[in-house]
Amino acid sequence: MLSRLFYRARACKGETEVEKDKTCGDARRAELFADLAAAVDGMDEQGAVAAAHAVVEEGIDAYEAITGGLSKGMQTVSDKYETGVYFVPEILLCADAMYAAMDVLKPHIKARGGGGGTAVVIGVIEGDIHDIGKNIVKLMLEAAGFRIHDLGNDVPVGAFVEKAREIGSGIIAVSTLMSTTMPGMGRLIESLASAGLREDFQVMIGGGPVSASFAEKIGADAHGANAMEAVRIAAAWEEARV
Numbered sequence: 001m002l003s004r005l006f007y008r009a010r011a012c013k014g015e016t017e018v019e020k021d022k023t024c025g026d027a028r029r030a031e032l033f034a035d036l037a038a039a040v041d042g043m044d045e046q047g048a049v050a051a052a053h054a055v056v057e058e059g060i061d062a063y064e065a066i067t068g069g070l071s072k073g074m075q076t077v078s079d080k081y082e083t084g085v086y087f088v089p090e091i092l093l094c095a096d097a098m099y100a101a102m103d104v105l106k107p108h109i110k111a112r113g114g115g116g117g118t119a120v121v122i123g124v125i126e127g128d129i130h131d132i133g134k135n136i137v138k139l140m141l142e143a144a145g146f147r148i149h150d151l152g153n154d155v156p157v158g159a160f161v162e163k164a165r166e167i168g169s170g171i172i173a174v175s176t177l178m179s180t181t182m183p184g185m186g187r188l189i190e191s192l193a194s195a196g197l198r199e200d201f202q203v204m205i206g207g208g209p210v211s212a213s214f215a216e217k218i219g220a221d222a223h224g225a226n227a228m229e230a231v232r233i234a235a236a237w238e239e240a241r242v
Contacts, residue, residue, distance in 0.1 A: 029060050029068075036069030036101060041076045043093035045100045052104035062108040063143055067228050070098050070105075071136055075226070078133070078177070078208055095132050102139065109143045118238050119170035121163050121201075123151030125188070127181035133207060133227070134175050140227045141234060146171075157188045161195050169200040171234055173224070175207040182209060186218035202237050206230060 032055050039048035048070075055065045077094045080086040086094070122138055124131050131153040142148050147170075149163055160172060172192075174185055185205050192198040205215050206224040215223035221237075224230030 028058065029064075032058070032060060033065060033069035033072070036065060037073035037076065039101070040070055040073030040094050040098045041080075043090065043097055045093075045097040048097040048101035049104055052101040056104065056108050061110070062105040063110065063140070065105055066102065066109075066136070066139065070101055071227050074098055074132055074136065081177075082208060091130075091132075098132070106139065109139075117145070117147050118234075118241070119149060119167045120146045120173055120234065121149045121151065121160060121167065121170065122173040123155035123160065123175075124153035125174050125176045125181050125184040126154055126156045127184065128176045128178045129153045130177040130207075133177070134173075136227045137173060137175070137206070137224070137230045140231045141173075144231050144235060146234060146238075157184060157191050160188050161191050161197065164192060164197050164201055165195060170202075171204065171237060172201050173204045173206070173230065173234075175205065176210065177208045179209040182214065185210075185214075185220065189219045204230060204233055 032051055035051040036048060036055075038044075039051055051069070052065070055062060055069075074094065077086060077091060081091055120141055122134060122141070124134050134150075134153070138148055138150055149167065151159055151163060155174075160174065164170075164172060172188070174188060176182055176185070189198065189203055192201060192203070202221040203219075204222045204224050205218075205220045206226075210223060212223040212225075215221075222233045224233055
């Protein structure tokens, strides 16, 4: 505790009071984001909720707390799952901690500019039930002003196409954490073309095993490496539509 206080005292130094306040604020923000990430990785639901409440009480941007704290924590969890450190039971406990903190933060997310009501069909491709990453991207897109049609997980290609036909145009965001289900993404793009819908939708793919080269190979329009990148790509597409 003393070392942390000493660190914060040093971090708050500055030539003027404004500089001190900004430096101290940045240090506190980084500290809380690290607490959120550690709580998620540590399956600590109470710790995650406490850190989320601290974010709200100190007036720190809730959107940034999700992307800079919870999302980074889940990325660590995902890495541990991929390397066999964590298994499904641990993933579920980590997700519980993340969702508990999200429940605290979500009401305080300030709507971002952009989106313009553009429809986004989002889901996890058939054969995969891992939807934590998808849910984070969904939340970020909602905060940015996009109209979300969440199809959930284990979604058949036909369900994506059916929803695309229903809404007419927009963005399709599809993810997977399993390399064995990645071919379904290619089939989705082929099915959109067969249905005469490919020109009406921009397709973004993402998930642990997915890469930019795979996106190019199957004809997707972009690869969203993480939630922040997915929102940036969607916002750029929206701006180009205007």
